[in-house]
Amino acid sequence: MVRDYESAVGNYLRRRLYPLREADLDDLVAETFTIVWRRFDAMPSDAELPWIIGVARNVLHNAQRSRHRRVVHEGAVRVRGDAASAEDIVVADTRVRHALESLRADEREALLLNAWDGLSVADVARVLGVSADAAAVRLSRARHRFQTFFDVWDEP
Numbered sequence: 001m002v003r004d005y006e007s008a009v010g011n012y013l014r015r016r017l018y019p020l021r022e023a024d025l026d027d028l029v030a031e032t033f034t035i036v037w038r039r040f041d042a043m044p045s046d047a048e049l050p051w052i053i054g055v056a057r058n059v060l061h062n063a064q065r066s067r068h069r070r071v072v073h074e075g076a077v078r079v080r081g082d083a084a085s086a087e088d089i090v091v092a093d094t095r096v097r098h099a100l101e102s103l104r105a106d107e108r109e110a111l112l113l114n115a116w117d118g119l120s121v122a123d124v125a126r127v128l129g130v131s132a133d134a135a136a137v138r139l140s141r142a143r144h145r146f147q148t149f150f151d152v153w154d155e156p
Contacts, residue, residue, distance in 0.1 A: 002033055005049055008117070009033075009056050015116050016060055020067055028063060032056040050119065050126035057127060099149040107142035114139055 006029060013028050020028075035055050036043065043051050100108055106128070113124045125135035 001036070001048070005052050006033075008049060009052060012053050012056055012117050013060055015112070020060075020063055024063065028056070028059055032059045035059065044126075047123065047126045050123040053113075053117070053119070053123075054127045054129065095150065099146050102149050103142050103145055107138050107145065110135060110138040111142035111146060 009032055010025065010029050013032075014022075014025055017025060017028075032052065032055050036052055039055070100111075103111065110124050110128065113119045113127055114121070119127065121136045121139060122132050124139065125132040128135060128138075130138075
């Protein structure tokens with residue numbers, strides 16, 4: 001199972017790693033599969049990858065919250081990653097970054113799961129823990145708002 005899904009989980013986490021460091025990625029992947037192993041009986045047989053990505057999502061959020069608490073506590077300056085991923089470079093485009101930031105968090109997550117991770121609407125629903133209809137609505141709204149942002153931007 002690790003061989004089958006490790007790259008998909010690693011890619012999912014790498015794209016959302018910021019503000020964590022690239023060096024944290026292996027630990028996050030390992031923690032994800034440790035939890036998957038412990039909760040193996042809870043995994044649906046027809047949706048292994050979406051369920052595993054849902055676990056990875058929770059692991060990532062926990063790590064980001066821990067980092068935030070540590071930074072606030074230590075008064076540290078934001079840590080920069082080693083090398084930017086392709087997604088980081090795309091998001092460095094101010095218009096793309098602003099378009100993504102203009103979306104609601106749940107819509108942005110649905111859009112990124114679909115566009116960057118290649119998940120179907122049904123799989124996005126499983127990752128987010130919502131119905132397929134709710135995921136389809138979020139994805140549709142996100143696509144529309146994302147495109148509208150560029151239409152407004154490009155107006156003379």
